Amino acid sequence: MLIMKFGGTSVGKPERMKKIAELVLSTPGKKIVVLSALSGTTNALVSIGEHLLAGQKAKAEEVIVDLEKHYEAFIKELYGSEAFLAIGQEIVSRYFIFIRLLAAGQFDNKSYRELLAQGELISTELFYQHVQERKISARLLPALYFMSIDENEEPELEKISERLKPLLSSLNNIEVIITQGYICRNHRNEIDNLKRGGSDYTASLIGSAIRAEEIQIWTDIDGMHNNDPRIVKKTIPISELTFDEASELAYFGAKILHPSTIVPAQKYNVPVRLKNTMDEKAFGTIITSKGTEGSFKAIAAKDGITAINIKSSRMLMAYGFLRRVFEVFENHKTSIDMVTTSEVAVSLTIDNNTHLASIENELKKFGNIEVDKDQAIICIVGNKITEQKGMLNKIFDALAEIPLRMICSGGSPNNVTVLVHKQYKNKALNLLNEGLFGLK
Numbered sequence: 118m119l120i121m122k123f124g125g126t127s128v129g130k131p132e133r134m135k136k137i138a139e140l141v142l143s144t145p146g147k148k149i150v151v152l153s154a155l156s157g158t159t160n161a162l163v164s165i166g167e168h169l170l171a172g173q174k175a176k177a178e179e180v181i182v183d184l185e186k187h188y189e190a191f192i193k194e195l196y197g198s199e200a201f202l203a204i205g206q207e208i209v210s211r212y213f214i215f216i217r218l219l220a221a222g223q224f225d226n227k228s229y230r231e232l233l234a235q236g237e238l239i240s241t242e243l244f245y246q247h248v249q250e251r252k253i254s255a256r257l258l259p260a261l262y263f264m265s266i267d268e269n270e271e272p273e274l275e276k277i278s279e280r281l282k283p284l285l286s287s288l289n290n291i292e293v294i295i296t297q298g299y300i301c302r303n304h305r306n307e308i309d310n311l312k313r314g315g316s317d318y319t320a321s322l323i324g325s326a327i328r329a330e331e332i333q334i335w336t337d338i339d340g341m342h343n344n345d346p347r348i349v350k351k352t353i354p355i356s357e358l359t360f361d362e363a364s365e366l367a368y369f370g371a372k373i374l375h376p377s378t379i380v381p382a383q384k385y386n387v388p389v390r391l392k393n394t395m396d397e398k399a400f401g402t403i404i405t406s407k408g409t410e411g412s413f414k415a416i417a418a419k420d421g422i423t424a425i426n427i428k429s430s431r432m433l434m435a436y437g438f439l440r441r442v443f444e445v446f447e448n449h450k451t452s453i454d455m456v457t458t459s460e461v462a463v464s465l466t467i468d469n470n471t472h473l474a475s476i477e478n479e480l481k482k483f484g485n486i487e488v489d490k491d492q493a494i495i496c497i498v499g500n501k502i503t504e505q506k507g508m509l510n511k512i513f514d515a516l517a518e519i520p521l522r523m524i525c526s527g528g529s530p531n532n533v534t535v536l537v538h539k540q541y542k543n544k545a546l547n548l549l550n551e552g553l554f555g556l557k
């Protein structure tokens with residue numbers, strides 16, 4: 118079984134949706150097709166939900182009207198026959214009746230999450246009818262029948278796998294199974310989601326749950342690149358990555374993948390392939406457990422980082438100090454990315470300032486606290502790079518002109534991370550592109 122996941126831009130125009138039907142058809146074997154919402158839909162649903170939570174029903178209705186028009190135009194181009202156009206119209210009007218029903222009621226966070234799920238529900242239904250029109254043997258398998266998260270919002274892989282077994286064996290003769298990305302049920306059995314960009318995660322959870330042959334993530338670029346093409350002029354696609362390299366890159370800024378995607382795939386050793394719907398011949402990127410060692414693969418950056426420095430003479434030769442510091446972050450459900458220590462101080466970074474004020478307050482009991490906002494993490498990735506001689510030199514030579522606020526190396530052999538003020542981010546990415554890859 119193959120998992121083929123298509124993102125918002127791959128289904129965002131009627132001709133693109135037709136194109137992916139062809140791609141699915143021309144791929145041999147059985148597959149589970151995971152779809153995102155049409156591009157722009159989840160953003161529109163977010164804005165409808167925000168307006169409703171703020172009690173602004175009229176503003177919400179304006180966005181609903183625009184979105185509905187978008188879908189009405191979409192189906193006119195998607196379906197070829199009057200009969201299927203009528204089915205499409207029925208689907209669109211049914212969803213918009215439901216969206217307005219949600220909007221008219223007492224709108225709370227639960228209704229909001231239900232609203233967010235409508236994007237993937239409608240895109241998969243429209244696609245399913247499109248393949249029906251083309252007489253492809255396919256079925257729609259609702260993600261809400263098997264995809265779930267626990268009270269800590271962690272996917273329940275074992276349960277997902279148990280639920281999928283009978284569902285899939287009942288569809289034994291079907292070539293194409295279509296399901297929704299992103300949406301799931303939470304521990305209260307309510308409709309929830311895997312956070313923005315979560316359709317990739319759905320694909321890898323399904324692929325891992327059923328030990329698929331391969332998880333394919335189809336987007337609109339040809340795989341991972343060695344650097345951020347919005348910031349540096351020249352980038353090169355990377356054909357092979359290890360799971361470790363790919364998770365570092367996804368986590369530290371490569372926008373192409375939801376950061377958790379690699380975790381289940383790595384656990385069950387299912388290869389993840391990144392492919393381009395605009396250029397299906399392009400090789401893309403294959404992510405597996407094997408890799409070539411010792412060369413730089415890519416650089417990624419993550420903005421919006423806050424560095425916190427705790428200076429305390431009580432740390433001197435004390436034990437348990439770091440545990441108490443980390444506990445403060447744990448109590449505030451705030452995860453730490455980078456950590457550096459000296460004998461009397463520790464610096465660490467977070468990417469979520471929601472609880473910063475209370476974290477700062479609690480840390481004060483340990484010593485002097487300094488907070489630097491607007492930092493950027495630059496992450497340099499390559500299989501076992503820190504085990505090779507001279508690799509760190511190359512990095513620091515390239516960055517000679519940039520003040521580095523923190524440096525992390527040795528946590529994993531596959532990456533070196535530095536923290537810079539955001540004003541140096543673009544320059545650092547360009548200097549590394551030239552210094553490590555010879556690209557100008």
Ligand code: ASP
Binds near residue numbers: 236312317
């Ligand atoms: N539709 C959701 C989003 O825009 C999930 C996804 O596309 O992966 O975030």
Ligand code: MG
Binds near residue numbers: 124317373
């Ligand atoms: Mg995405």
